Amino acid sequence: MNSIIDRIKQNRLWDFAGGVHPKQFKSLSNKHEIAEVGLPETLYIPLKQHIGVEGKLNVGVGDKVLKGQALTHSTNPFAVPIHASTSGEIVAIDEHVSAHPSGKPETTVILKPDGLEKWCDLSPLSDYQTLPKATVVEHLCNAGISGMGGAGFPTHIKVGSEKPIHYLVINGIECEPYITSDDRLMREHAWQVRQGIDVLMHLLQPEFAIIAIEDNKPEAIQAMQVACQDADNYLVTSVPTKYPAGGEKQLIEVLTGQQIPKDKHPIDVGIVMQNVGTCFAIADAVFAGKPLIQRVVTLTGKALKAPQNVWGLIGTPISHLLEVAQYQAKKQKAPRVIIGGPMMGFTAASTKVPIVKISNCLLVPANKELPLPQDEMPCIRCGACADACPAGLLPQQLYWHAKSGELEKAQAFNLADCIECGACAFVCPSNIPLVHYYRTAKADIKIAQEEKEKSDRSKARFNARQERLEREKQEREEKRLQSAKAREQAKAAREARNQTQEVDNASQEASPQSAPVENKSDKVAAAIARAKAKKAAKNAQDDAPATNSSEKTDDNRAKESAGKSTPEPTTGQSKDERVAAAIARAKAKKAAQNAQDDAPATNSSEKTDDNRANESAGKSTPEPTTGQSKDERVAAAIARAKARKLEKEQAAKEDANKLTAETASVKEKPAPKTEVTASQETPVKDASTPKVTQKPSANETEEERQKRVAAAVAKAKARKAERDKAKAQQEHQNNSSNSGEH
Template sequence: MQSLIDKIRQGRFFDFPGGVHPPGRKTLSNQDVIGKCTLPEHLYLTVKQHIGAPGQLQVKVGDEVLKGQPLTRSTNPFALPVHAPTSGKVTAIAPHVSAHPSGLAELSVEITPDGRDKWIELTPIPDYQQLPKTRIIEAICDAGIAGMGGAGFPTHIKVSPKKDVEFLVINGAECEPYITADDRLMREHAWQIRQGIDVLCHLLNPGHVLIAIEDNKPEAIQAMQVACQEKPDYIICPIPTKYPAGGEKQLIQVLTGREVPHGRLPIDVGIIMQNVGTCFAVADVIFTGKPLIQRVVTLTGEAMTKPCNVWALLGTPISHLLKHAGYEKAQQGVQRLIMGGPMMGFSLASEQIPVVKSTNCILAPTQQEMTLPEEEQACIRCSACADACPVNLLPQQMYWHSKAKELDKAQDYNLFDCIECGACAYVCPSQIPLVHYYRVAKAQIRQQEEEKQKADKARDRFEARKQRLEEEKAERELKHQQAAEARREAMHKQGDDPKSKVAAALARARKQQTSDETTAAPETADKVAAAIARAKARKAAVQQGDSAPSDTADTAAEDKQAKVAAAVARAKARKAATQQGDSAPSDTADTAAEDKQAKVAAAVARAKARKAAVQQGDSAPSDTADTAAEDKQAKVAAAVARAKARKAATQQGDSAPIDTADTAAEDKQAKEATASKSKTTKQVKPKDKVSTQVTTADTRVKPAPADDREEQKRQRVAAAIAKAKQQKAQKDRQQASSTADMPAEKVAQPLVEVDEQKKQRVAAAIAKAKARKAKLDMQSSADNQQDKTDE
């Protein structure tokens, strides 16, 4: 270490690779002292003027502010406040064009000065050595001090390292052509700069302090030697003039011979660097209490009639500074304004761009002084850019990959080690703006990294939420299990075991199922036997009807007896089923069967009486009463046949329709026969009219004898009854076959319903028959009365 210090004191410095020697042109602006600029009409304070996060606004539109009043406050370690450069009124808080190569608008606070330039109450800290270091660092942060050399890194972060500092390097090289702001500051304010160095040494406690100044600034070197003569540990280092010797890594290499590794910081090699402008600002806040509200700005270029250095308030529009320096646009032809130097600066998109904390120069060159960039041509692979690169990079390869948007490959060539000094573009014979491509590629990579960070954070939030939901679900399930266990234990203590209850319920279900099957078996057998009995009865009735069609009343009686027997069997089956159920009424089926049997017996008796009357009336066809009785019997027989046909049609439904036309024809024929007999009876007159009636009858067709007509009538009635019985038998056989295949549970209910319907139809038929009988009796009485009247 001592040998290194001896070398430095002897002026034996190291060198860095590459570099260029452009014309300095510093004499344009360093001849006069730093001037003061008048207040502009409006000040535009960009909220974010440093590397890091913006502060939080503390003012609103319409507020009156004082000089030095904070407009924002720090809410983040990398956030710095912005202060009002003068007193006035906040007239707007809106986006305004910013000091950036893109010229994009950023949130800004517009202040209209009131001309009073009234300060807030200042709180200097002259006894800073007696206070904790954190108090000094906090004061530097609250003053909004950032790196004044151009990077804009927050100073309070730099002066609170976690490692030991061997060298504190004060950068006064100012290697960029045209810029003389630091030169004039060291000449005029060397003492205050040394005070700032004292404060930094108190905070960092470095082993040695190296103040580096390029050897083309002899007045600045002399002024700093005088200011630091009482501090033997402060070494003034006049370094060779070479661009970019003022770069952080290059200056460290020149002074100490140490190289900062890739991706590392100077503190990793025991070094911290501060700009002379930053030292001045630190002294200002500690010893006067003033925050950072102004800085020295170089106004230079042959297009200005009065190039100089001025104290410019932050937020001052560039147009106001150009006016102060006597800018003549006509000398340029095409307006061209550059913020910074010709090597690392950028063209301004508007004259309304405000001064920020990192603004050190406004350059307005003429066309003869600095020619416009020529059209970009193809790379000739001359390697001049690689020879000029002070970081030993390969600018040609980085250019190809950056232009092709191959960002990964560009990063493989250490793109972010590029300090954007512009030396490669300065020596390129093809006029390729290499630094432009590097800046664009860096911006795209940063954007991708930000999106990736957002995606990672979103993924982390999603996974955390998913884990939280799973934990909550597991906790709920555990609670449910514990509650179920508690219930089971409580029931077990009380003797109510859920398992025993389930077993008892299953046993009851099995028992009920067995009982239902046992009960259903005899019911099904009884019903099937009843169906078979009905089928046999119908078959016997049909056979008897074919062989003895004349015995109509006997056949009907036997058919009814069979039906009665079947109904009694069904009633017994229903009664048994009703007795087994809880809600079935008692003795209903027996009562209905007995009632029906009585009605059937009465009908059979009436039929036998009519048959005997018909047999007695064969020998006396002329008797009017006998004729009426036969007529009535025929109508009754026809009505019974129609009733049976309707009943069969109802039971068969759509599958066995009744021969309606035949039934209607037979009905009509029976009525005509009855009407013919009635007419013949009415035409019998007294003896004095016999000849007239005979004469009239001789002209007509001679009717058949009464015995023949009665025989034909009985045959038709018997045929109709046989047909109806046959259809009904067919329907019952189909129903019996379908019923036999069905379970007892499904058969019982339909049979009960069919019996009920059958009862209703029988009652209706009996009522209709009684009505017809009454009508025929009335008609017969009327005919007899008429006959007696005629006689």
């Protein structure tokens, strides 16, 4: 690096291969200061004026805009906004002829000035050194600044790089003949160019800034040296006049001796290059807050009466500038305006073509000054084009392949490295417009690449869609399998529960006594039945006769013992007669007691004669009893009938108790049952009475079973009440007999 800086300071530079030395004709326009021009009637501002994509519109037809107002906004890193060059009204947004060799129409904002020149609010960054780098870079992007040397590369992309930078090269070569816009800019605005360089040095942090100017511009060199004299790392150097020394790769080779590899860019070797016009626009945006809405345009050529450099507003039609330079149509056989210089410029398709950010010159040559291209002749294979090519290519081979449409072969000969400088066409003796063929081939290659990219994107979308559909199909199949598996598991679980329930039911049926009562209603019904039974027993005890024996007459006791409801009157009986009646009753009671005592131990087939006599007492014709009166015999028969009735009721009660116990054991744990002993009930018990045990039917419902149990319990309660009442009457009779005997 030190050797490079030493050679630059000593002005011992390198050289590049090829190149030509055309006549300059710069003195036509560099004698006067940059002039201001009036407003045109209409401004045509294209949406895209740089390498990249166009922005999105912020305005619509009929909108009023201010000078410097953004008409588009950036939606892409390679999109640079455009601004209104003056205040006025948007009258149309339509297709308009472009500043391109093809003249192809492109989207354009058509602005009608109102003549007020009213600015929008400006936001300068005078303290840019204290702000983050990203803020300054974004400010430059919003100002719409792009390279003004010819390519139009977005400036914020270059200065936003994080790669280490060794040299910042400021291109002030302006090697194209006739063009003097950069020359006049450096002469008149050297300090503002220096301010732009300061901003770039702050953003890129290079070690040195090299300002390169061709040696045919001594005034510009002196002005820049004065502007940069206080900065030791700012080097102003003159470069020998040679076309195309202003090419990016050619200038880097001249200054550093390095050749940029084929697939690399200058930034890859630590070098960034900016044009002096770009530096001026950067200073205007940072220190004044103004967006890029104008540039210096050289108006030159012998067909103009007043060639000069002017401040041309972006969007100004060529026709307006020709009026300013006093176009002389009689010096041209046909109107002819070249946008750019004679080497790389192109003929404008119309005088309505607008000035854009990369328009640095309008050349209007006279008939003899720059003759029209002559008829193309066959190539004589002289090789002069190869000698003049600064990129080291083979223009002849590129010509053959480009002309025949063999684009792949043209690419194999590095067509992309052609800088379209026009040196090959300048030296061609056959007048072959070589650059025209190269441009056409490049355009065809670009179209083919775009079509291929479009096809690849479509194919990628199709493949992605197919993959998505297949993935969704697999997901649906997996979900279906999972659902089927879940259903099978649920079915198996239900079957297992059913089998378990069947086993439990079978075990409960096999051992009903131990089966737990699972139904709450069954438990409640059983408890209610037990409570009713207890209450009925208590009521039967409470209904026992409370009449004292002393309160009854002998006749009433005799009547009650005979089973009569109405006691016979004792009026008119003597005492002896009453005593005899009482004795008869006592004997009858004793006979009944004997019959009861003998009943449990006697079978129906083994009855004694006395028992048979007692049973025959219930017949219509009683057996004669010797020594007994008629009343005594009647009383004895009544006693025997009552004894048989009590035996039947006792048997029915036992059957009901057994039925109740069997039914309750099916529904709940067996409830404790109250056993009625012989002493509590009647002492008369017939062992021959068959036991009645009713088993519930298998098809009987729970409701029917409960009804049947309730009926049996009610019957048992009624029978018990009757037995208790009969027992009480019997005891009463015994007491009466005992009292009569005494």
